[in-house]
Amino acid sequence: MNHPDARELLHIARQTLLQELLPALPADKRYLTLMVANAMAIAGREYQDANSADGLEHEHLQALLDDRQLSLGDARQGLAAAIREGRFDGGDERSRLLEALQQTTLAQLAISNPKALP
Template identity: 75%
Template sequence: MNRPDARELLEIARQTLLQTLLPELPADKRYLTLMVANAMAIAVREYHAGSRADAEEGEHLRALLNDPQLSLELARQHLVAAIREGRFDAGDEQAQLLQVLQQTTLAHLAISNPKALP
């Protein structure tokens, strides 16, 4: 295994940016530098958990749509069509949809903005 891997390289680069370069930058460049550091942190979390979040979303959507053969992209498209058709407008179907959407949102929020999690 090659060391450091992509995740480790991003973490090292981010720490260098924040600890070494940021203090030396003029005030008008700090905000942009912090945005770059934040993007790097998101990329690290995406590297670590993104495929798992997508796999779980796919499982939930395939179960919700009762179609185990769908890819994640097709499952998303079928979900949109089913919502437009009113399939999830009431009852147990609506509760199941809301649960799947909440799980998916929380999993992706953990990657993009974990501080916003409840």
């Protein structure tokens, strides 16, 4: 027997909240309820897509730092240090950094606020 996974459970709970409970709540509770529903939607997307977004970021950072052995955390720290040192201040390096940051940001935005995507 297949049981719903965490994403499916969040989706079911969110739909129940919005369709069944929200209409029955007093007006002063609607905003809070919608905030909870939004958090549930973000959590569902996070469950489904976070590994992919982190993997994309990890690949970009390893390529920027030219070190395929770095963990994601170490790559983030290494990137911050490289930026402080001015490694990406000009030319092609700057373009590579901006492209990687843009792709990483878009992947994270698809999780946290997909309506804001271009």
